[in-house]
Amino acid sequence: MKHYTSIHDIDNIDTWIEEAKSLKSNPLKHKELGRNKTLGLLFFNSSLRTRLSTQKAALNLGMDPIVMNVSGDAWGIEFGDGTVMDGNTAEHIKEAAAVVSQYCDIIAVRAFPTLTDKAKDESEQVLKSFIEFASVPTVNMESATGHPLQGLTDAITISEHAKVARPRVVLSWAPHVKALPHAVANSFVQAMHKMDVEFVIANPEGYNLNPQITGDTVVYHNQEEAFKDADFVYTKNWSSFEDYGKVKNTDPNWMITKEKLGNAKFMHCLPVRRNLVVEDAVLDTDSSLVIQQANNRTFAAQLVLKKLLENL
Amino acid sequence: MKHYTSIHDIDNIDTWIEEAKSLKSNPLKHKELGRNKTLGLLFFNSSLRTRLSTQKAALNLGMDPIVMNVSGDAWGIEFGDGTVMDGNTAEHIKEAAAVVSQYCDIIAVRAFPTLTDKAKDESEQVLKSFIEFASVPTVNMESATGHPLQGLTDAITISEHAKVARPRVVLSWAPHVKALPHAVANSFVQAMHKMDVEFVIANPEGYNLNPQITGDTVVYHNQEEAFKDADFVYTKNWSSFEDYGKVKNTDPNWMITKEKLGNAKFMHCLPVRRNLVVEDAVLDTDSSLVIQQANNRTFAAQLVLKKLLENL
Amino acid sequence: MKHYTSIHDIDNIDTWIEEAKSLKSNPLKHKELGRNKTLGLLFFNSSLRTRLSTQKAALNLGMDPIVMNVSGDAWGIEFGDGTVMDGNTAEHIKEAAAVVSQYCDIIAVRAFPTLTDKAKDESEQVLKSFIEFASVPTVNMESATGHPLQGLTDAITISEHAKVARPRVVLSWAPHVKALPHAVANSFVQAMHKMDVEFVIANPEGYNLNPQITGDTVVYHNQEEAFKDADFVYTKNWSSFEDYGKVKNTDPNWMITKEKLGNAKFMHCLPVRRNLVVEDAVLDTDSSLVIQQANNRTFAAQLVLKKLLENL
Missing domain, CATH: 3.40.50.1370 (Aspartate/ornithine carbamoyltransferase)
Known part of the structure; x- marks a missing residue:
């Protein structure tokens, strides 16, 4: 598994469930696995459970979580191909995803749907862009069509x-x-x-x-x-x-x-x-x-x- | 002491003062005590000193601090009992406090008074709700009526x-x-x-x-x-x-x-x-x-x- | 070097470049150097690369980074000398910088120019105030006139x-x-x-x-x-x-x-x-x-x- 984007990435749910139960019974067992690795959590939308539980999961594995509220902490990201960026977006996802990959070993992204543009939502533009342009694994922390x-x-x-x-x-x-x-x-x-x-x-x-x-x-x-x-x-x-x-x-x-x-x-x-x-x-x-x-x-x-x- | 909500929780201020001075002279002495424990800092209001000093205190004890600006990072929390939640609040404190308790070993909360509704402020609704519904200790980082x-x-x-x-x-x-x-x-x-x-x-x-x-x-x-x-x-x-x-x-x-x-x-x-x-x-x-x-x-x-x- | 405020603080750029390349080839070599030290990252403006890369740099050195969006997380800071603070600013930089110095071993600051008031921008008020009033080293994460x-x-x-x-x-x-x-x-x-x-x-x-x-x-x-x-x-x-x-x-x-x-x-x-x-x-x-x-x-x-x- 290179990324975790949807339930389809689970090869065998029964063995995954067993392994999760085993982690639950001994959460710190793999504390060395993530040592000196950073998890970048990028939120395009609000979050409470996902924000806290994913950080906790990273800490249990010895990782350093770095949290960013993309809209509040940075600026508008452009996703269009070939766009002349003379409007409100200041950075293209091609750069943003590649750049975050320089600092984070894994990137986790939350980006909700528009609920007004079905085709755009179905295209999973944000999540798919990270997968395409980031050079590290991407985790879906709830995208337009899935919350795996x-x-x-x-x-x-x-x-x-x-x-x-x-x-x-x-x-x-x-x-x-x-x-x-x-x-x-x-x-x-x-x-x-x-x-x-x-x-x-x-x-x-x-x-x-x-x-x-x-x-x-x-x-x-x-x-x-x-x-x-x-x-x-x-x-x-x-x-x-x-x-x-x-x-x-x-x-x-x-x-x-x-x-x-x-x-x-x-x-x-x-x-x-x-x-x-x-x-x-x-x-x-x-x-x-x-x-x-x-x-x-x-x-x-x-x-x-x-x-x-x-x-x- | 199960929670730290007010100065009344201090059993003997003289011994507390002596112990604090002792920590000050050797801040890292108990670095192992908080290892693999998380402190959730929940801010309903702005903070500089409290935000930084409480994180620093947690780090000195080996804890992992996780900071959340409740309003900016998440959504409106409902405190009313029996409310039909068809308005602006999206999550009830009963769930929010119990949920945060799943990821944090101690919860610290800042929630200022309204200064318009005396009875509500005196009731310390936010702080008391955390104490009632969280399953872990709560620390008052300034509530409606106290800043212990x-x-x-x-x-x-x-x-x-x-x-x-x-x-x-x-x-x-x-x-x-x-x-x-x-x-x-x-x-x-x-x-x-x-x-x-x-x-x-x-x-x-x-x-x-x-x-x-x-x-x-x-x-x-x-x-x-x-x-x-x-x-x-x-x-x-x-x-x-x-x-x-x-x-x-x-x-x-x-x-x-x-x-x-x-x-x-x-x-x-x-x-x-x-x-x-x-x-x-x-x-x-x-x-x-x-x-x-x-x-x-x-x-x-x-x-x-x-x-x-x-x-x- | 007591602070890093401009390119002028680099005594010999060739040896600095060599040392940076050496860090790049072994980023974790000095992991013990920053142990139990905190880096406070104070953002008066948006940031993506600087926010993430400076945290990553701190983590590579074993430091604990603490991030604050000054405007969003705290309140307006006053920089004027002798001001009667009866307006929108709630804390003077004299206190703010001294206070942050109590919790952070190094302070990194980002503060953009107004681009409307040349004299004010040239004066580098924010950066210089931190250098004057903080008791710890200050790092320029992009000021009015420089991004060293x-x-x-x-x-x-x-x-x-x-x-x-x-x-x-x-x-x-x-x-x-x-x-x-x-x-x-x-x-x-x-x-x-x-x-x-x-x-x-x-x-x-x-x-x-x-x-x-x-x-x-x-x-x-x-x-x-x-x-x-x-x-x-x-x-x-x-x-x-x-x-x-x-x-x-x-x-x-x-x-x-x-x-x-x-x-x-x-x-x-x-x-x-x-x-x-x-x-x-x-x-x-x-x-x-x-x-x-x-x-x-x-x-x-x-x-x-x-x-x-x-x-x-």
Whole structure:
């Protein structure tokens, strides 16, 4: 593995999960592996969990993390090919990525989608530019269409908490007031496709995810039906994919409640808006695995960094 | 001590002062204590001294500091109980505090008061929420009503510079153009109450601090009278407590001058506005202890972190 | 050397270049030198290369870097002498510099010029204030009139890539849409004056640099003539010095092209605006040394920090 850009970079999710659990049981075992190596964390967008957990993962491996908020700390980056740069951008990604590669042994990048320009978002311009123009490995800390550190985290968490051999896992849309990306949902779908689970999706009409990603996964438009016999309900809002980036539905009936959940475990990548996406009664009880997921973010990142370091 | 939230957490200020002096004389003695432990520094507000000195203290103990500007780096945090989060806040403190606890062994938080809502400020919502919802120790890096790292610093500095057994210490209000918090003054009062000093306060009428904090401390409304035979004049502006958060007085006669000061030492937590709060002639001579105070911030923080680390 | 403020602080550029090359061949050789020492990086302005390369240099020497965006993380700093601080500035540089010195063993500062007030810019108020009021060494990470870490970098890069004993080096102005500082150009001129090179400058009329800096360097107003037999073309835009800070010329004929360049190597400090300052055909071929320059930023900074550490 040269870069970690999507769930597709995981060759065998079962062995990855086992290795992540092993790191979790002894986080400092590979403290010498990253000694005198720097991880550059470049944020084009806000971050809390990813910012902290990826730094923690780097520290566990003995690496020195260097954090940059690209927009606030530096200036506008140009991605266009052949652009006459007489506007607002001051540095081309060709230089920026090559330059950061001079100081960092691994580069981790967060860059959200526009949610207004589907073609641009699907092209993954920022992430792909780093892969093309950086001379060191790139880690996706959430791009326009994927959040594979989260997807790997979720796979680990399901594996830890599954009580049956082949659990039923539901990815459920829930209402939100803002237009949110598809990245987390996409990577979760891809991760579930690699695991031995009974995986289905629940979302309102008009909210089907990219069919190239969901493939032949069963999609329910009736949440109650989907939740029947569920072991895990992974919840996430996303904006419409078909009517790209639009908020077409905020139906409160899709909020996750304790009653709907039954005995299933609740999962969410966070941040989550209480009493809009999910009611307090879920989050405040041990139906919820959200903090355990947050904890596993460290070990997902640590596993990815370890694999990249071993390959340097 | 499970958290360091106020001067009340200091069981014996004399032994704390001695231990801080000992750390100062050998700052790297406990470099192994914090090895592989992270300190998360969360700033809801600006900071220079606290930001740098607390990082330095952590480094002296071998810890890895991770800094976050909560508003700039992440998003709005919700503190209300049961709120339907369909507004501007994107993550509830219940999740945020629990999540940060997954990556940090100790959390340090700065969150200033509103100065418009007395009840809310007195409730110490942000600090108390971290204590309630984080699963690791919390350090107050200045909250709505207290700045106990500063108060401890000031106690250490007075102990270092006292030339008599029981020095006379005056806390004096001074003019300012903006409405400032009571936090530094409150913690200074509480620290002086724990020390063997002759402690009085000087402030204009209408500027008495919270009587629950000042207790039976003598309050002068005549600055000259208060300064008589003073060994230390600790200066700080604060907005009115009675007429909460209001700037009712900017009387330049309350500015600290070399003449008023006489042989007393001048102290201030900084930042200080020159020639408004205190004249250049004070700060530019060795009447002033402000830089020594700033230096002691490191050892106050280091002592607090050391005690929390030993208790993990 | 007590501070590193300008190219004039380099006593012998040839031995400095050799030492930098030696550091580059073994970057971790002095890892113990900076152990338990902190480098404070204070940014009054944006930065990418300087931010990352100076941190990397510090880490190579075993130092702990602490980064602060002064404006975003703290508050307005007052530089005026005797000012009654009842306006927007909250802390005087006298305190700020002395305070930062309590926590950092070396302070590095970036502060750009106003480009509207020539006298103020020439006075180097921010940089000089740190030198005056800080009690530790100060490093110039680009000030109003100089960028000596870049100038040293450029000298190293030319030395590495020179194919003749005394190469012809041209500093060429190129067009830009914004008013840019003279700092990089000034430090490059000063560095070239210290090296055994045939050094000339090419710029449009009205764009002569400060004559006190350029001295008797030949200045061409005809770019083609200047480029004849050039080995290195160092390109940079700057605003007018005579008509201070004005953009009087954006003539696209001054853009650097592959054809103009011939066999010469292209150099630029970055960030560079493509197809405005220089065409893609230059940057995308091995005519360009810009990434090698960026790489050498680490070793220029490391050499400066090493010399300051050895002198502590």
